Amino acid sequence: MKNKNRNILLLIGIIFVAFNLRPSITSVGPVIRFIREDTGISNSLVGLLTTLPLVAFALLSPLAPKIAKKLGMERTVLVALFVLAIGIFIRSIDFLILLFVGTGLMGIGIAICNVLLPGIVKQNFPTKVGMMTGLYTVSLAICAGIAPGISVPLSQSLGMGWKASLGVWVFPVVVAIVIWIPQIIKKNSGRQKTRLTVTNGDSLWKSPLAWQVTLFMGLQSTVYFCFVAWLPEILSGHGISMTTAGWMVSLLQFSGLPVNILIPILADRLPNQRALAFWIGTVCCLGLLGILLGGNMIILTASIILIGASTGAALSLALTLIGLRSASSSQASDLSGMAQSIGYLLAALGPIVLGVLFDVLQSWTLPLVLLIVISIVMTMAGVGAGRNEFVLQKSESSNLPMT
Numbered sequence: 001m002k003n004k005n006r007n008i009l010l011l012i013g014i015i016f017v018a019f020n021l022r023p024s025i026t027s028v029g030p031v032i033r034f035i036r037e038d039t040g041i042s043n044s045l046v047g048l049l050t051t052l053p054l055v056a057f058a059l060l061s062p063l064a065p066k067i068a069k070k071l072g073m074e075r076t077v078l079v080a081l082f083v084l085a086i087g088i089f090i091r092s093i094d095f096l097i098l099l100f101v102g103t104g105l106m107g108i109g110i111a112i113c114n115v116l117l118p119g120i121v122k123q124n125f126p127t128k129v130g131m132m133t134g135l136y137t138v139s140l141a142i143c144a145g146i147a148p149g150i151s152v153p154l155s156q157s158l159g160m161g162w163k164a165s166l167g168v169w170v171f172p173v174v175v176a177i178v179i180w181i182p183q184i185i186k187k188n189s190g191r192q193k194t195r196l197t198v199t200n201g202d203s204l205w206k207s208p209l210a211w212q213v214t215l216f217m218g219l220q221s222t223v224y225f226c227f228v229a230w231l232p233e234i235l236s237g238h239g240i241s242m243t244t245a246g247w248m249v250s251l252l253q254f255s256g257l258p259v260n261i262l263i264p265i266l267a268d269r270l271p272n273q274r275a276l277a278f279w280i281g282t283v284c285c286l287g288l289l290g291i292l293l294g295g296n297m298i299i300l301t302a303s304i305i306l307i308g309a310s311t312g313a314a315l316s317l318a319l320t321l322i323g324l325r326s327a328s329s330s331q332a333s334d335l336s337g338m339a340q341s342i343g344y345l346l347a348a349l350g351p352i353v354l355g356v357l358f359d360v361l362q363s364w365t366l367p368l369v370l371l372i373v374i375s376i377v378m379t380m381a382g383v384g385a386g387r388n389e390f391v392l393q394k395s396e397s398s399n400l401p402m403t
Contacts, residue, residue: 016179030151031165041096042359054344055344084105087109116333118133122332131264134260152243215385219381220311223307234291255308273317289372331391
């Protein structure tokens with residue numbers, strides 16, 4: 001009964017941590033125009049506000065397992081939540097440089113939580129990786145979807161301005177901190193500390209399967225963050241108001257909710273995940289093609305739903321693959337660190353490249369074509385990552401003692 005209660009408390013903590021892994025980022029896109037008008041910075045520099053957290057993801061992801069080895073996973077997550085709260089608060093201060101400093105700190109906090117959650121799930125729920133991954137990705141998607149929809153109303157209708165509308169996301173982080181603290185108290189009251197034993201992470205870099213998981217993770221993130229950053233501007237070019245465009249970003253997020261829970265459970269039960277990756281990529285390409293060619297609100301809305309469903313499914317599958325392709329919780333954290341480091345480094349380039357292309361061409365045609373190409377490569381990587389093996393299966397089996 002004690003273990004059951006502890007697992008329930010841990011699951012609630014994981015869900016509330018997941019609530020805070022996207023809204024501070026997704027809330028930026030709908031108010032980009034107001035930030036640009038208020039500060040006078042270019043589209044390329046505004047794109048950096050979405051890209052900075054991704055750069056932090058790339059730089060911090062390999063370090064997160066090492067930090068967790070010293071502090072324990074639960075303590076490391078708590079520290080990361082404090083860093084996230086400080087970053088959100090600093091970002092809302094009326095000083096341009098702090099907008100970028102706070103955004104960077106925000107990315108550091110999110111990066112550490114991103115990396116460690118798959119390892120925590122693998123360690124505490126080893127037979128339910130798919131279900132637990134689905135629960136926290138749904139939690140992640142819910143707040144990610146609410147944030148862009150209320151950004152413009154908070155900023156304009158309630159007269160808070162864009163700084164305060166971005167700053168309100170510190171409150172859910174504080175709630176998550178309060179809910180997570182019992183995990184630390186339980187560890188300090190005589191229970192065995194959950195420390196992360198880091199495996200030989202360098203060997204992952206020689207694994208083709210690990211690279212395919214990494215590319216799938218990174219390229220799906222590239223498509224997702226490009227749309228989070230620029231969908232309001234793309235829709236504005238079709239004559240849609242910024243308030244409506246903000247809610248369209250929410251539609252993008254909420255379209256992924258059903259598959260966020262379904263895909264991990266399905267992936268866990270299938271002998272391999274190749275077909276899932278293929279169909280997810282196909283739906284994403286169809287949605288992007290609809291945005292590129294769509295000339296009316298019905299086509300645009302349908303396309304946004306397709307993109308939202310496919311990117312939601314891709315994120316859930318990517319996180320599930322990290323657990324399924326790993327033989328242990330430590331290996332899951334190492335693979336998570338690799339996938340999110342290289343993956344988010346690729347994703348970090350997306351919003352900047354799209355912003356630069358639009359600044360130069362004053363058209364969204366070539367940026368959307370580029371995203372279609374990225375989706376095709378993502379699909380190929382996902383099909384490869386879907387084969388039923390562990391990332392270090394050959395090297396591990398060669399080290400087994402003879403019997």
